[in-house]
Amino acid sequence: MPQNPHRSGNTLADRRADYAESYAGARDYAAAADLMRQAVDLAPGWTLGRVRLAAFLEEVGERNEAVALYRAVLAEDAADPYGAGLKLAAMGAAPVPDAPPPAFVAGLFDQYAESFETSLVQRLGYCVPDHLFALLGSHCAPLRFGRAMDLGCGTGLMGERLRPVTDTLHGLDLSVGMLEQARRKRLYDHLSEGDVAQARAPDGLPYDIVTATDVMNYLGDLSPVFARAGQLLAPGGLLAFSVETTHDPADGGYALRPSLRYVHSTGFLAQLLQAQGFTVVAESGLDIRRDRGEPVRGAVILARRG
Numbered sequence: 001m002p003q004n005p006h007r008s009g010n011t012l013a014d015r016r017a018d019y020a021e022s023y024a025g026a027r028d029y030a031a032a033a034d035l036m037r038q039a040v041d042l043a044p045g046w047t048l049g050r051v052r053l054a055a056f057l058e059e060v061g062e063r064n065e066a067v068a069l070y071r072a073v074l075a076e077d078a079a080d081p082y083g084a085g086l087k088l089a090a091m092g093a094a095p096v097p098d099a100p101p102p103a104f105v106a107g108l109f110d111q112y113a114e115s116f117e118t119s120l121v122q123r124l125g126y127c128v129p130d131h132l133f134a135l136l137g138s139h140c141a142p143l144r145f146g147r148a149m150d151l152g153c154g155t156g157l158m159g160e161r162l163r164p165v166t167d168t169l170h171g172l173d174l175s176v177g178m179l180e181q182a183r184r185k186r187l188y189d190h191l192s193e194g195d196v197a198q199a200r201a202p203d204g205l206p207y208d209i210v211t212a213t214d215v216m217n218y219l220g221d222l223s224p225v226f227a228r229a230g231q232l233l234a235p236g237g238l239l240a241f242s243v244e245t246t247h248d249p250a251d252g253g254y255a256l257r258p259s260l261r262y263v264h265s266t267g268f269l270a271q272l273l274q275a276q277g278f279t280v281v282a283e284s285g286l287d288i289r290r291d292r293g294e295p296v297r298g299a300v301i302l303a304r305r306g
Contacts (some may be wrong), residue, residue: 002165005170006048006111007048007051007148008017008039008042008043008046009043009046009158010039010042010043010046010197011038012042012058013039013042013043013049013129014039015037016036016038016042016100017035017036017039017049017052018037019034019035020033020035020036020052020056021052022036023035023088023161024056024059025180027098029056029059029060030060032056032059033056033057033062036049036052036053036054036056036282039053039237040053040129044128047073047076047077047082048082050069050072050073051069051073051082051083051084051087053069054066054067054069054070054073054084054087055087057069057285058087058091059166063091065094067088067089067091068111069093069095070084070088071084071088071093072086072236072251074088079101080101080102080103080104080277081103081104081107081258082104082107082167083100083101083102083104083108085097086100086104086256086260087260088125088177088291089209089256090256090257090258090260092248093207093242094269096220096255096256098218098219098220098221099197099219099220099258100218100219101220102195103155105174105175106175106176107175108175109154109174109177109178110171110175110176110178110179110204110216111176112177113175113177113178113180113181114177114181116122116154117155117157117181118279120214120289121157124289124290124291125287125289125290126157126214126277126288126289127286127288127289128158128200128242128268128286128289128298128300129157129158129160129161130161130214130253131242131286131288131300132158132161132211132213132240132241132242132300133161135161135240135282135284135300136209136238136240136302139281139302140173140238143164144165145162145166145167145208145209146166146167146168146207146208147166147167147168147169147205147207148162148166148168148169148170148207148208148209148210148211149170149172149199149207149208149209149210149211149232149290150162150169150170150171150172150188150210150211150212150220151172151196151210151211151212152172152173152174152196152212152213152214152215153172153173153175153179153181153182153188153191153201153214153223154175154178154182154186154213154214155170155178155179155181155185156182156187156188157213158211158213159182159184159185159187160172160187161190162211163187163210165199165202167218168200169187169188169189169192170188170189170190170192170201170207171187171188171190171191171192172191172192172194172196172199173191173193173194173195174193174195174196175193175196176193179191179193181196186214190202190228196211196212196215196219196225196226197219197224197225197228197232197306198227198228199228199230199232201232206232206233206234206237207232207234207237208233208234209237209238209239210229210232210237210239210242210277211235211238211239211240211241212225212229212239212240212242214242214288215241215242215265216241216242216243217242217243217244217261217262217264217298218261218263219262220254220256220261220271221254222254222264222272223272223275223276224232224274225280226239226272226273226276228276229276229305230242230276230278230305231276233305234305235305235306236304237305238241238281238302238304238305239273239303239304239305240300240301240303240304241301242288242298242299242300242301243263243266243298244257244261244262244263244264244288244296244297244298244299245263245264245266245285245295245298245299246263246265247263247265247299248290251265251269253263253265253268253269253272254268259291259305266283266299266301269301271286273303277305277306278303278304278305278306279303279304279306280301280302280303281302281303281304282301282302283300283301284298284299284300285297285298285299286298287298
C-alpha cells in the first residue's frame with residue numbers, strides 16, 4: 001500500500017500528531033502544539049507537520065515562531081500545497097495574494113472529497129445551491145437553459161439543481177477527488193479538470209448560464225473569472241455565483257480572512273462586473289454557512305452579459 005503523502009512516515013511521529021489533532025479538536029492548542037512539536041522533532045522534514053505546528057502556535061499566541069515556520073515551508077516549495085503563504089497573508093505578515101496557489105486548493109478539496117457534502121451541508125449548514133436556484137427561478141421565466149457550465153462544480157451540489165432544467169450541463173473543477181464524486185452522480189454531460197479562470201467549453205459553443213457556488217470565496221481578484229465567464233457566455237447569458245461578503249471599508253474590494261477564504265464587497269464586485277460587460281440583475285444576502293459555530297455572511301448574485 002502506498003504511503004500517505006500527508007503523513008510523516010514515522011509511526012511514532014504520526015501517532016503523536018494524531019493526538020495533537022485530537023487536542024486541537026478540543027481547543028487545547030497548548031497541548032496540541034507540544035505534541036506536534038514532538039512529532040516534528042521525530043520527523044523534521046515533514047512539511048505538513050510543521051504547518052500544523054505553526055497553526056497551533058498561532059492559536060496560543062506564539063506568532064513569531066509560527067511566522068518563521070510558515071516562511072521556511074514556503075521557501076522550500078513555491079507551489080505551496082499547504083497554503084503557508086496564505087497563512088502568512090492572513091496573519092498580516094505578507095501581502096494578500098490575488099488568488100491562492102492552485103496546488104493548495106486542489107489538495108484541500110481532494111483531501112475532503114469523500115466527506116465534503118456531509119461536512120459542508122449537514123455540519124456547516126451550507127445552503128447556497130438552493131438559494132441561488134431560487135434566485136434564478138424568480139428572474140427566469142421559463143426556468144430552462146439550453147447549455148450550462150458549472151464552474152468549481154465540486155461534488156455536484158449545484159449540478160443537482162441545474163440538471164432537471166438544463167439540456168446540456170458541463171462541469172469543471174480543480175480537484176480530481178471532487179470530480180470523481182461528481183462523476184458518480186451522472187449529472188454532467190462533460191466534466192473536466194482545470195482552473196475556473198481558464199475554463200473552456202469542450203465543444204467550443206457558448207453557454208446560456210455559468211454558475212459558481214462556493215468558488216469565488218477561494219479567490220481574491222475576481223476580474224479574471226468574470227472575464228472568462230464573459231467569453232463563455234452567449235450575449236444575454238447569465239452568470240450566477242456566491243460570495244462571502246464584507247461591509248468594512250478597510251477591506252477594500254476584497255480581503256483574506258483567517259479561514260483562508262476571501263470576502264468581497266458587493267459594491268466593488270458590481271464595478272468589476274460592469275467593466276467586463278455584465279449588469280447585476282439581482283443580489284440576495286444570506287448566511288451561507290457556519291464557521292466555528294458562527295454564521296458566515298454572504299450573497300448570491302445574478303448578472304447578465306450585455
